[in-house]
Amino acid sequence: MDRNRIGMDAEQRAEHWLCTQGLTLLQRNARCRLGEIDLIMQDGEQIVFVEVRTRSGRAFGGAAASVDWRKQQKLIRAARFMLSRNPHWSLYPCRFDVLAFEGDSERTPPVWYKDAFRP
Template sequence: MDRKTLGMDAEQRAEEWLCNQGLILLKRNARCRLGEIDLIMYDRDTIVFIEVRRRKHAQFGGAAASVDWQKQRKLIRTARYIMSGQTGWDGYPCRFDVVAFEGDQPPIWYKDAFRP
């Protein structure tokens, strides 16, 4: 499989896994002129922006470490832009999660992985 297919597979697996954890899907691959959010889900009373990362192994910090400050800043800006265009979302708290896949291991879910 090529990188794009592997990434799409990881996003699908993350979505299914998070739904099994009780989250509700709002949007998948939400794009705007500033970037893309892999998954936007609802967790009880919180809108959750989720970045899905997949790496073959944990070398160089692994999948979660690849969400560096530059990527975080881009995700925050993208989320703000998406939020501004959604009616009814403005009263909800939000958070940023990362779901990391490394090799064939089960996903690691980093709730509230970073803050704006």
């Protein structure tokens, strides 16, 4: 399976898993010239920008470690753009979560890093 397909499958699994945790999908694959946000969800009174990562193993720090400072800055810029395009979202506090899938099993639940980083 190619990288794009693996990523798309992980995003679909993440969306489903987060919905079972009580979050509501607002937008998937939100793209702009500043970057892309995998999932934008609502968790109660919070807007959640979700980065989904998948790795077959923990080499080089694993899935969550791949969301380095540079990637965080890109996500922050993209989120600010999305908030400017959807001003009603700006009424709510926001957070950045990372959902990390590691290993090959589709039955393995992700590791959910709530409020993984801040702008």
